[in-house]
Amino acid sequence: MQYLMPIVIGILYALLMSLIREPHRRRLNAVMVAGAGAAYLSGGGLGGWEFTFAAVATFVAYRGLESWTFIGIGWLLHTAWDVVHHIKGNPIIPFFADSSLGCAICDPVIALWCLAGGRTPRELFRGR
Template structure:
């Protein structure tokens, strides 16, 4: 369950975000990437100045994501890498939940894949699946 729930959460995130109409969906997700980039700043996660450097990088990527789903996907993949560093270092995202960074590292690539596909709505996903099935 520890590995399944983060995937479910990532899928639910994508489904809920797909309810927001474009272009607001892309912009809102860019803001979410910026927030995720700063998530470790407030919990004293123990990487010192590197926390600020990562937050600055995530902010830049999020800014570029205002106009690009690809940058939003890259932002989630960068956050995945940062989650892995925190999980291995032993400084979790949620201080009282030891494996929270691991869960985040599993969830974030699911979101990234959705973003790298252009943040499609469920209808767009189904349409593209039908096209692929019809033209193998």
């Protein structure tokens, strides 16, 4: 379950976000990437590197306002940051030791959806 639930959460995230019409869907996802980039600021345990990552994520999120590719890149960057925190830093949820690992499994699922254009299930299956 530890490895399956993050995948399910990523799929649910994409399905729920698909209910939002474009261009609002893309813009909201850019904001979500910016928020994810700042998730460890209050105690990630990596000092000044937390601010550096937040700055990079903010830039990528800004570019994501107009590009699904940048949003996907942002989620992949956050995946890497989750792995670093799982190995060396503090978990994203302080009372759940493996939460960064779960996030590192969930985020690539979201990234794949974003890199595919953040399409609705209907659009994905039509090949649009």
